[in-house]
Amino acid sequence: MGGRGSKAAVIDGKAIAADIRAEIKEEVAKLKAAHGRVPGLAVVIVGSRPDSATYVRMKRKACDEAGIRSFHEEVPETATEAEVLKIVQSFNADPDCHGILVQLPLPKHMNEEKILAAISLEKDVDGFHPLNIGKLSMKGHEPLFMPCTPKGCVVLLERSGVELRGKNAVVVGRSNIVGMPAALMLMKKDCTVTVVHSRTKDPQRIVREADVIIAAAGSAHMIKKNWVKRGAAIIDVGTNSVPDASKKTGYRLTGDVDFEECSKVAGKITPVPGGVGPMTIAMLLSNTLDSGRRAIAGK
């Protein structure tokens, strides 16, 4: 794949996520049959951002389909930090709830770090608790949970047969949610990792050396064909809205990678939509299953 004149294989995130969700559904059913209990996930949403509301709806639907119980708490934009902390603490104490997620971003008047750190370590299915992130960065330590989007990137690569050990990986972007944890996870998989960010000199030269590219810069079509080594595997995390008059919404989602161009040189590539996005929710269910299994079956 990715030879001269050929086209990259498209990594179908939607199909891989559907397979994983079916596997999770089976595991949940086994847990129920053996112990009479299922994992439970609490979703807390603050305010009414349409994108956040959509993601939360998708998460609840995915839970329903997998047989995972979901709890929902919605508070207005004007809620105080103390109110949100109280909700988190009540789910921390609820034995039927095995995972808690606070949908991000939070309104500006709230201290995101404080709220995420209040989630019980054992229920941190988003993997954003500072101790879970800290363990990700330490050799010889494993976090209880890994953040869903970067975990989805690694699982997509593995399920598509991309060998990671000893490979040069370049992560474009250094956000707490994607870029930083993705770099740490790839290092744990024995990649040699370089992080390219807004202050990097000559990013194109560095990205061109990569066997594996994780694009998470939040900049539409930033990665062009001449940034990509022939045969590289590209995972595009970008979800940029660009105006599109042919759409009912007036916009469409597009990635950080120029798919048309880059698929002519890459070996494997994810599309947007239909690549990493669906994996985020599949990994959330997977983390919730792991947490439920630990609490219900003790393993």
Ligand SMILES: Nc1nc2c(c(=O)[nH]1)N[C@@H](CN(C=O)c1ccc(C(=O)N[C@@H](CCC(=O)O)C(=O)O)cc1)CN2
């Ligand atoms: N607490 C969290 N907040 C946020 C996270 C997160 O992992 N935890 N990630 C993102 C949003 N997100 C989940 O919350 C998310 C983003 C995208 C998708 C997805 O399936 N995208 C589809 C397109 C969907 C569409 O058309 O709108 C795709 O890319 O194919 C799922 C979940 C920020 N907040």
